[in-house]
Amino acid sequence: MSIEKHTMWSFFSSVKLTIAALVLIVLVFIAATFLPPDDVVQTFAHQFSPGAAEIILFFHLSDLYHSPLFYLLMTLLSLNLIICSINRFPALWRQYKAPHFPEPADSFDNLPQSLIVTEAKEVSKIKLIVKSCLEKKYRSSEEVDTEIGSIFYAEKGRFSLFDVCIVHLSILVMIAGAIIGSIFGLEANINIKEGESVNIATLAKGDGIQQLNFSVRCDKFIVEFYEDGTPKTYRSDLSFIKNGQVQRRGTLLVNHPLTFDKIRFYQSSFGAAPEIKATVTYTVAGKKSGSLALAAGDTFDLPDSKARGVVLRVEENFMQMGPAIKLRIISQKKDIQFWVFQQLDNLLAMKPDLLKEMPIFNPGLFTPFVFSIDRVEQTYYTGLHLVRDPGIPLVALGGLLMIVGLIIVFFISYQQFWVRVEKEGAKIRISIAGRSNRNDQQIQKRIDSLCRQINEEMKT
Amino acid sequence: MSHTMILSWVTFIYFISFVLYLFRLITGKEFWGRAASFLAWGGLSAQAIAMIIRWRTSYSLGIGHIPLANLYESMVFFAWTIMLIYLIIEWRTKSKIIGVFVVPIAFLAMAYASIAPGIDNRIEPLIPALQSNWLTSHVITCFMGYAAFAIAFGYGLIYLLKNLDKDKTEKPAGFLEKLPALATLDTLIYQSIALGFVFLTIGIMTGSIWAHYAWGSYWSWDPKETWSLITWLIYAIILHARHVRGWRGKRMAIFALIGFACVLFTYLGVNYLPGLHSYLRT
Ligand code: HEM
Numbered sequence: 001m002s003i004e005k006h007t008m009w010s011f012f013s014s015v016k017l018t019i020a021a022l023v024l025i026v027l028v029f030i031a032a033t034f035l036p037p038d039d040v041v042q043t044f045a046h047q048f049s050p051g052a053a054e055i056i057l058f059f060h061l062s063d064l065y066h067s068p069l070f071y072l073l074m075t076l077l078s079l080n081l082i083i084c085s086i087n088r089f090p091a092l093w094r095q096y097k098a099p100h101f102p103e104p105a106d107s108f109d110n111l112p113q114s115l116i117v118t119e120a121k122e123v124s125k126i127k128l129i130v131k132s133c134l135e136k137k138y139r140s141s142e143e144v145d146t147e148i149g150s151i152f153y154a155e156k157g158r159f160s161l162f163d164v165c166i167v168h169l170s171i172l173v174m175i176a177g178a179i180i181g182s183i184f185g186l187e188a189n190i191n192i193k194e195g196e197s198v199n200i201a202t203l204a205k206g207d208g209i210q211q212l213n214f215s216v217r218c219d220k221f222i223v224e225f226y227e228d229g230t231p232k233t234y235r236s237d238l239s240f241i242k243n244g245q246v247q248r249r250g251t252l253l254v255n256h257p258l259t260f261d262k263i264r265f266y267q268s269s270f271g272a273a274p275e276i277k278a279t280v281t282y283t284v285a286g287k288k289s290g291s292l293a294l295a296a297g298d299t300f301d302l303p304d305s306k307a308r309g310v311v312l313r314v315e316e317n318f319m320q321m322g323p324a325i326k327l328r329i330i331s332q333k334k335d336i337q338f339w340v341f342q343q344l345d346n347l348l349a350m351k352p353d354l355l356k357e358m359p360i361f362n363p364g365l366f367t368p369f370v371f372s373i374d375r376v377e378q379t380y381y382t383g384l385h386l387v388r389d390p391g392i393p394l395v396a397l398g399g400l401l402m403i404v405g406l407i408i409v410f411f412i413s414y415q416q417f418w419v420r421v422e423k424e425g426a427k428i429r430i431s432i433a434g435r436s437n438r439n440d441q442q443i444q445k446r447i448d449s450l451c452r453q454i455n456e457e458m459k460t
Numbered sequence: 461m462s463h464t465m466i467l468s469w470v471t472f473i474y475f476i477s478f479v480l481y482l483f484r485l486i487t488g489k490e491f492w493g494r495a496a497s498f499l500a501w502g503g504l505s506a507q508a509i510a511m512i513i514r515w516r517t518s519y520s521l522g523i524g525h526i527p528l529a530n531l532y533e534s535m536v537f538f539a540w541t542i543m544l545i546y547l548i549i550e551w552r553t554k555s556k557i558i559g560v561f562v563v564p565i566a567f568l569a570m571a572y573a574s575i576a577p578g579i580d581n582r583i584e585p586l587i588p589a590l591q592s593n594w595l596t597s598h599v600i601t602c603f604m605g606y607a608a609f610a611i612a613f614g615y616g617l618i619y620l621l622k623n624l625d626k627d628k629t630e631k632p633a634g635f636l637e638k639l640p641a642l643a644t645l646d647t648l649i650y651q652s653i654a655l656g657f658v659f660l661t662i663g664i665m666t667g668s669i670w671a672h673y674a675w676g677s678y679w680s681w682d683p684k685e686t687w688s689l690i691t692w693l694i695y696a697i698i699l700h701a702r703h704v705r706g707w708r709g710k711r712m713a714i715f716a717l718i719g720f721a722c723v724l725f726t727y728l729g730v731n732y733l734p735g736l737h738s739y740l741r742t
Contacts, residue, residue, distance in 0.1 A: 015700060015704040015705065018700060019697055019700060019701065019705075022693050022696065022697050022700075023697065025693065026690050026693050026694065026697075029686050029687075029689065029690050029693075030690065032681075032686065033683040033686050033687060033730075065681045178679075187676075187677075226523060226585040228585065230584070230585050230587060231587055231588060232585065232587075232588070233588060234588050253588070254588035254589055254591070254674060255588065255589065255591055255592040255673050255674050256673070257673060257676065264676060266674075266675065266676040267588075268675070268676075385675070385676045386676075387676040387677065392672075392678070395678060399665045399668075402661060402665075403658075403661065403662060403665070406657070406658050406661055407658065410654045410655075410657075410658060
């Protein structure tokens with residue numbers, strides 16, 4: 001049992017496993033990017049043979065990123081990382097806490113070093129100089145006295161011992177964030193027509209729906225283009241309505257999501273709604289009404305006369321005569337239908353007795369109301385993408401840790417210096433030795449510069 | 461002079477600089493090396509000026525944006541970062557040898573940008589998805605990474621070339637002798653890979669942050685994303701093989717070539733793969 005446990009443990013803690021798993025993951029990714037999209041694979045496989053389709057289904061070849069194979073590899077990798085880290089940590093901790101004296105055996109023989117021999121008499125003065133030089137460069141120093149003389153110690157960057165740990169931890173933190181996001185996150189889409197509000201979203205995966213506890217209204221959707229026809233701006237003016245009240249208004253642009261009730265909204269698509277809308281006004285006794293935005297099928301009430309209007313048709317260009325709508329007005333006495341043209345004045349200028357020939361083109365047929373239209377335009381719907389991802393803080397933290405860790409791995413090292421001051425007959429001998437946790441040529445340079453500095457200080 | 465005119469000259473200058481580096485390598489005369497470096501610095505500065513002019517021109521066209529927004533602009537920037545990082549390394553190591561292997565990569569990138577079919581050098585307006593400050597930091601960090609990997613590739617080539625000669629008993633032939641020692645090359649390969657790795661990591665992260673703001677998802681397994689991850693993993697494998705299993709020398713050199721092939725595929729090859737974001741396509 002214990003041997004089995006042992007072999008399992010060493011299996012999971014081997015770097016060979018890391019490399020093998022990483023190579024396999026790379027292969028899975030390569031396959032995934034070269035396989036054509038899902039639907040193409042499915043149709044192709046069905047034509048080829050039903051067996052092929054089953055194999056594809058079994059291995060999730062059409063979506064390798066969410067296949068059991070990929071999850072298995074990621075699990076292996078994570079276990080590998082965790083177990084390796086557990087294995088390494090005690091030794092690292094001991095190294096971190098290791099006493100600095102006595103200096104490593106043979107330091108002054110084997111490590112990179114430098115030497116000064118001076119005629120100066122006062123050991124105590126020299127010691128002070130050494131101490132102050134070390135403290136200038138490395139903030140603090142320690143000192144012990146031995147039978148041959150005194151040894152000083154200074155160091156830099158001890159925390160960089162944990163560099164690899166930080167990088168590996170960052171990967172685990174990111175994986176954790178991704179898992180949390182995929183379990184507890186929400187991703188959905190909604191399409192909202194201008195002027196309408198929606199409180200149900202379609203889930204991005206599968207075909208479920210998500211009831212929101214607020215509703216979103218699209219007040220306006222605007223597309224702007226550059227001169228060459230490239231889209232410049234997609235913009236939705238949204239209102240978020242909760243408990244019957246508008247709680248927040250905002251402008252949504254690509255790259256500038258809005259957040260409401262912990263859900264982030266993204267501008268993701270848009271489209272032309274099937275209907276077009278006309279902006280209609282009417283005048284009674286010289287007084288102009290407010291404008292109504294009407295699509296085919298909409299109804300409206302006329303004041304005072306207990307009449308009701310129905311929009312039968314809205315046309316962007318009716319029989320080459322420009323924008324027009326067809327209205328039906330129903331009152332207790334009458335039920336009539338007629339057309340309203342936006343450019344009636346132009347039409348009359350061309351054909352002065354138009355209204356006599358075609359009474360149905362008279363916008364004032366339902367007296368005393370005279371209708372007109374300001375414009376007829378396409379209405380749009382805006383496509384919003386909704387996301388709630390509780391894993392994001394962890395993923396971001398992981399990213400930060402990784403950058404910090406990598407910078408430490410590649411650019412910072414743990415450097416230790418020992419300086420021995422001893423009497424040698426009439427002279428004083430100062431030996432400087434040092435080491436770093438990376439095979440770093442810099443250490444000799446640093447020792448030399450320390451040496452120069454001590455020399456200079458002794459002269460003054 | 462228009463900026464495209466300057467860029468054509470820069471392409472030519474890089475080519476001459478490459479030829480001079482070649483002279484330097486073959487004759488061993490320092491004079492050629494100095495002339496090559498001088499031209500390279502001149503080309504780098506002229507290119508920087510051209511990019512700034514392009515930037516300003518875009519503002520006068522009313523569609524102002526930093527010139528990092530399409531394939532042409534990124535290719536030109538790629539060449540520039542390669543030259544920049546190379547010249548910094550040259551200045552620090554005082555060795556004018558690898559110019560022979562690196563400057564032609566910059567030259568090829570410039571030439572490709574101006575003659576490849578389907579690469580348009582017009583200044584184009586930014587579609588909404590690209591209107592983000594993350595675009596700038598993303599492109600700059602990615603291309604810094606790519607450039608460092610390109611340089612590791614150059615060192616890898618030199619290593620393999622020199623290595624061909626290693627087993628022969630007689631004195632190495634001609635210019636091979638003048639190449640840096642294998643151990644030095646090995647260190648240089650490692651250092652450029654490490655630098656590239658840090659930049660690529662930051663590049664992937666800034667891209668992710670941008671995707672988070674633009675699409676609401678920091679990762680969506682788009683082929684380009686996946687390939688950048690593949691490249692990252694390949695270099696991670698190389699780093700582990702070196703640190704943990706002690707791989708050195710020839711294997712590192714070969715991996716530097718494989719890694720750079722991945723970089724190129726991520727940058728250019730991915731466009732030929734099936735399935736891409738169908739984002740606000742109109
Ligand atoms: C892609 C995800 C990664 C995985 C799965 C992974 C996994 C591992 C494992 C299992 C070890 C062996 C530890 C041991 O021997 O005790 C290791 C070592 C190491 N890893 Fe990673 N690692 C990853 C990413 C990185 C990155 C990005 C770096 C940064 C450059 C890195 C740097 C190192 C180093 C330097 C060592 C050697 C540690 C030593 O022996 O002192 N790793 N890695």
